[in-house]
Amino acid sequence: MEFNDLPEMAETFLKLPLKVDPAKMAKFFNEEAGPVFYLMFGITYECQCSCRHCCTGNYKKEKHRDLTTEEIKDVLDQAAKPLIVNFFGGEPTLRPDLMELIKYAKEKSMYVFTDTNGLAVTKDFAQQLKDSGLDLLYVSIDSPVPELHDEYRGVKGCFDKAVGAIKNALDVGLSCVISTYMTKESLANGDFEKIIQMSKDMGTHGVRYLLPTPAGKWLHETDVLLTPEEKEKVWALTDYPYISRDFYFQTQFSSQCRGVADKVYMYISPYGDVQPCCFMPLSFGNIREEPLKTVLDKMYKHPMYSHECIPNQCPMIDPDFRKKYIENIPDEAKLPYKM
Structure with missing residues (x-):
């Protein structure tokens, strides 16, 4: 497998809030990269929350699977040496084996990240994450207003637990980034800007x-999409790399996602x-x-991945892609639907 524009992508990753050795990064891209570049690994559907926007919330859940x-x-092992897990x-x-999995993944890849709602991240747990080799912890904050965040989740x-998790991570020296789900409301009422300020005040890494x-x-709720004018407002607020889109290989100032394209x-x-993506069922x-x-x-040879079919934006917000692949799902x- 070949990746396109590796020098550009390497530059992008050098801006991550991590201790990056440029020489090691260059060696990875030139000599060590395996068949998978960025592996998003869902290790459980279990969750204490019931978020209104959950991207896996409509997948079929079965016990003991x-x-x-x-x-x-x-x-x-099969992924060989991905850059990020x-x-x-x-x-x-x-997952009771999370620390074991982080340690193993760290042996296989350059970087290991994980996402959390923060409910379980005590200072001791944060220390265990750091000791296991975790490079970056994403803690979700959906609103700077405690009552609204709690309602959304x-x-x-x-x-309060999420804020505590951030503090605990920073206290033990673990790189921590606030993760927030953009909405029309949070953009219009200034909550997105308040979350940015909150992040800076707390000393997080982005x-x-x-x-x-x-x-x-939200699979069938296309009304959640931002208008072009709203997107322009987002780009104007984006102070990259401190403020970045959900995946670092995405184009930061457009709706394009290079994940499928490359x-x-x-x-x-x-x-x-x-x-192809956790958003794509x-x-x-x-x-x-x-x-x-x-x-x-099999996946990469599918017509979906042909250059003629790849939209210039996230496929899940592209009308033609949705009509061809999403709206035809019985x-x-x-879910996920077998192709």
Whole structure:
């Protein structure tokens, strides 16, 4: 597999809030890169929250189906040497083997990230994350108003726990970034700017924002999308790299996502489904049934990945893509839908 524009992408990653050795980065891109560049690994659907915008909230949940520790390690072995492994959920901190997985992933990749709602991140837990080798912790803050954040996440006291998690991470020397889900409301009422200021006041390493996307619980709610004028306002507020879009390989000042275009990103669900993205409810195979390389070869040869079909924006907000691949999913189908 070949990645496009590696020098440019390397420059992007050098701006991450991490201790980056340029020589090591260059060696990775030139000699060590495996078949997967950025692996978003969903390790559980379990979560204490019920967020209104959850991107995996409409996936079929079944008890006792999560990949085992050994199955996850086997996938990491098959991925060879990805630049980044991002453990995702659900809520990753609910996996009792999280520290073991971080340690193993760190041996296999350059960087390991994880996302959290912060409910379980005590100072001791934060120290364990750091000792395990975690490079970056994303803590979700959806509103600077505690009551609204709690309402959006469905858990009373969630805001205070998230703030506590940020403080605990910073206290133990763990790089921490606030992750926030952009909405029309938070942009219009100034809450996005307040979250940025909150991040700076707390001394975090940055703010990652996710543009509203008709995916997950919002799969059929295209009215959540920002207008061109609203997007221009977002770009004007973006002080890159301190404030960045949800994935570092994305174009920072447009709606373009290079993940599909450059075949640099993939998502594996807690049950082993291989998907182009966690937002995209389409499965090209399962690692319990086929080797990862076999599934990737099949996925990347699909017409969806041809240059003629790749939109110049996130596929999930592209009308033609949605009409062809999303709107045709039967109402009774389990998600992710098998291609």
